[in-house]
Amino acid sequence: MTRNNTGPLPATQLEQRQTATETAATAARAIDAQAATIIGWILQGGVLVSAAIILIGVAWLFLQPGGPGTTSVARFPHTLPDLLAGLLQWQAPALIVLGLVVLIATPVLRVATSIVAFALERDARYVLITLAVLLILLYSLFFGDRGTSSAHLSGLAHFQFSALVFALIFCGSVVAGLLGSLIGLGGGVLIVPLLTLAFGLPISFAIGASIISVIATSSGAAAAYVRDRITNMRVGMFLELATTTGAISGAFLAGLLAPGVLGIIFGIILLLSALPTLFKIGEELPSGVQNDWLAAHLNLASSYPDEHLGREVSYQVTRTPLGLFLMFLAGVISGLLGIGSGAFKVLAMDVVMRLPLKVSTTTSNFMIGVTAAASAGIYFARGDIPPLVAAPVALGILLGALIGSRLLSRLSNRVIRLVFLPVIVATAVEMILHGLGIGGI
Numbered sequence: 001m002t003r004n005n006t007g008p009l010p011a012t013q014l015e016q017r018q019t020a021t022e023t024a025a026t027a028a029r030a031i032d033a034q035a036a037t038i039i040g041w042i043l044q045g046g047v048l049v050s051a052a053i054i055l056i057g058v059a060w061l062f063l064q065p066g067g068p069g070t071t072s073v074a075r076f077p078h079t080l081p082d083l084l085a086g087l088l089q090w091q092a093p094a095l096i097v098l099g100l101v102v103l104i105a106t107p108v109l110r111v112a113t114s115i116v117a118f119a120l121e122r123d124a125r126y127v128l129i130t131l132a133v134l135l136i137l138l139y140s141l142f143f144g145d146r147g148t149s150s151a152h153l154s155g156l157a158h159f160q161f162s163a164l165v166f167a168l169i170f171c172g173s174v175v176a177g178l179l180g181s182l183i184g185l186g187g188g189v190l191i192v193p194l195l196t197l198a199f200g201l202p203i204s205f206a207i208g209a210s211i212i213s214v215i216a217t218s219s220g221a222a223a224a225y226v227r228d229r230i231t232n233m234r235v236g237m238f239l240e241l242a243t244t245t246g247a248i249s250g251a252f253l254a255g256l257l258a259p260g261v262l263g264i265i266f267g268i269i270l271l272l273s274a275l276p277t278l279f280k281i282g283e284e285l286p287s288g289v290q291n292d293w294l295a296a297h298l299n300l301a302s303s304y305p306d307e308h309l310g311r312e313v314s315y316q317v318t319r320t321p322l323g324l325f326l327m328f329l330a331g332v333i334s335g336l337l338g339i340g341s342g343a344f345k346v347l348a349m350d351v352v353m354r355l356p357l358k359v360s361t362t363t364s365n366f367m368i369g370v371t372a373a374a375s376a377g378i379y380f381a382r383g384d385i386p387p388l389v390a391a392p393v394a395l396g397i398l399l400g401a402l403i404g405s406r407l408l409s410r411l412s413n414r415v416i417r418l419v420f421l422p423v424i425v426a427t428a429v430e431m432i433l434h435g436l437g438i439g440g441i
Contacts, residue, residue: 034117036226036227036229036231036233037227038113038117039110039113039114039117039226039233040222040223040224040226040227041223042106042109042110042113043106043107043110043219043220043222043223043226044219044223046102046103046105046106046109046110046219047103047106047216047219047220047223047398049102050099050100050102050103050106050394051099051394051395051398052099053095053096053098053099053102054095054096054099054100054391054394054395055099055395056095056099057092057093057094057095057096057097057098057099057387057391058092058096058166058391058395060090060092060095061092061093061096061388062163064092075093076093076094076096076097076383076386076387076388077091077093077094077097078097078380078381078382078383078385079381083097083098083101093387093388096387096388096390096391097387099391099394100212100380100385100387100390100391100394101380103212103215103216103219103394104141104212104215104373104376104377104380106215106219106369107137107215107218107219107369107370107372107373108134108137108138108141108370108373110369110370111130111133111134111137111237111240111370112134114126114130114233114237115127115130115131115134118130125298126234126237126238126298129237129238129241130237132241133237133240133241133244133370136241136244136245136248136374137244137370137373137374139248140244140247140248140251140373140374140375140376140377140378141373141376141377142377161388161389165199166388166391166392167392168198168199169194169195169199169389169392169393169396170392170393170395170396171396172190172191172194172198172396173191173194173213173392173393173394173395173396173397173400174396174397174399174400174403175190175400176190176191176194176213176217176396176397176400177213177216177217177220177396177397177398177399177400177401177402177403177404178400178401178403178404179400179404179419179423180213180217180221180342180365180397180400180401180404181217181220181221181365181400181401181402181403181404181405181408182361182404182407182408182411182416182419183342183346183361183416183419183420183423190423191206191209191210191213191393191397192206192207192210192266195209195210195389195393201389204384205384205385205386205389207379207384208379208380208382208384208385208386208390209385209386209389209390209393210393211372211375211376211379211385212372212376212385212390212393212394212397213393213394213397214334214342214368214369214371214372215368215369215372215373215376216393216394216397216398216401217365217368217369217397217400217401218365218366218367218368218369218370218372219369219398219401220397220398220400220401220402220405221362221365221401221402221404221405222362222365222366222369223405224402224405224406225362225365225366225405225408226366228304228305228409229304229305230304230305230358230359230362230408230409231359231362231363231365231366232300232302232304232355232359232363233366234298234299234300234302235300235302235317235349235353235355235359235363236363236366236367238298238300238324239323239324239327239345239348239367240327240367240370240371241324242324242325242327242328242330242331243327243328243330243331243334243345243367243370243371243374244331244370244371244374245328245331245374246327246328246329246330246331246332246333246334246335246371247331247332247334247335247371247372247374247375248331248335248374248375248378249331249332249335250331250332250333250334250335250336250375251335251336251374251375251378251379252335252378253332253335253336261435264432264435264436265336265435266428266432266435267428267429267432267433267435268428268432269333269344269428271424271425271428271429271432284309284412284413284414285313285315285356285413286315286354286355286356289315289316289317289318289354290316290318291316291317291318292317292318292319292320292321294320294321295316295317295318295320298320300317300320301314301315301316301317302314302315302359303315304356304358304359306358306409307409307410308409308410308411308412313356315354315355315356315359316354317353317354317355318353318354319352319353319354320353322348322352322353323348323349323352323353326344326347326348326352327344327345327348329344330344330345330348330371331371331374334368334371334372334375335371335374335375335378342364342365342368345360345363345364345367345368346360346361346364346420349363349364356413357413357416357417358408358409358413358416361408361416362408
């Protein structure tokens with residue numbers, strides 16, 4: 001008599017299948033942990049190499065006769081051939097630019113490494129998703145807008161660079177990096193107002209320096225967050241499909257809008273992003289969240305160790321398609337304003353997709369560097385990233401981000417929200433007033 005193959009499996013076969021499934025899951029977690037460690041070290045290594053090169057360039061600049069005051073802020077290489085020529089002549093601005101290029105390349109290398117990690121897991125879906133993100137990044141870096149003019153760079157003519165200016169920008173950037181790493185916004189949310197309001201830098205160049213600050217915040221803080229298993233790398237990689245595409249769109253739009261309009265848009269966006277957080281000020285963890293069909297299909301649910309609560313926190317993900325759409329808008333804002341659009345990334349993950357706030361902020365930090373890198377090539381080619389301004393920004397942001405990454409796991413979600421709100425509101429008001437021509441510090 002032939003046994004019906006569609007009937008129930010014997011208990012021994014069920015046990016064997018369950019054991020095989022558990023073994024596969026354990027192996028996948030082991031690969032995840034190894035990939036997180038490797039990616040964490042890549043981010044940290046890129047940050048350290050970049051910082052070392054920038055420091056050498058800055059030291060060489062200050063050792064020159066007359067110091068930094070004799071070097072024009074508006075004269076620097078912003079194409080690869082010019083960079084190579086400057087390096088061969090041992091020019092200080094060229095050394096600083098090389099350090100900035102290494103920093104920009106760090107999130108790109110992280111994406112490429114993620115492809116290998118997902119391939120080792122035999123996860124074809126995420127290999128394709130991550131490969132698409134990498135191709136978008138490479139397109140931006142090598143085929144983005146290459147237009148610039150002497151009139152464009154003449155906006156830097158009035159900017160007087162000195163050791164005091166360097167120190168003040170550095171100190172302000174440390175604070176920006178600390179706050180940015182805690183609340184997942186990137187340093188740009190404070191760097192743009194700092195450079196435009198306090199130092200009178202044209203907003204296009206402030207945004208260019210801010211793009212660097214966003215990458216520095218992301219790389220500096222994400223290294224620790226990834227290794228500590230707080231970041232959800234699958235959520236980050238999937239949503240980066242939308243943010244990188246949006247960032248390229250925003251970077252092209254930036255050249256079409258007046259500086260005052262950018263300032264007003266900047267402020268209004270920040271105010272709107274703060275409203276949902278105000279109504280959730282006391283929430284520690286989201287409750288009653290169930291995976292939607294897309295989150296279940298992409299295996300987005302996960303867990304993280306919460307040092308403040310003293311336990312492993314499991315969570316699921318919902319409204320994923322809406323979150324993906326909001327991430328495209330976040331990318332447009334990032335490319336347009338150079339702020340990393342972390343406020344919208346945190347908003348989408350915390351309020352819409354219902355991830356725990358710590359996961360939202362750390363995953364935002366993980367993503368903002370890639371989003372910024374997608375538009376960095378365009379800003380670099382335009383000459384919108386002056387190295388004498390970007391150098392103290394990058395160094396200060398890196399230091400602040402490393403400090404902030406050590407603090408986040410010890411803080412409650414309530415405290416993080418209390419830090420988030422006043423920073424956003426104050427910055428938004430300043431930028432709206434400045435955009436209207438009635439602000440100024």
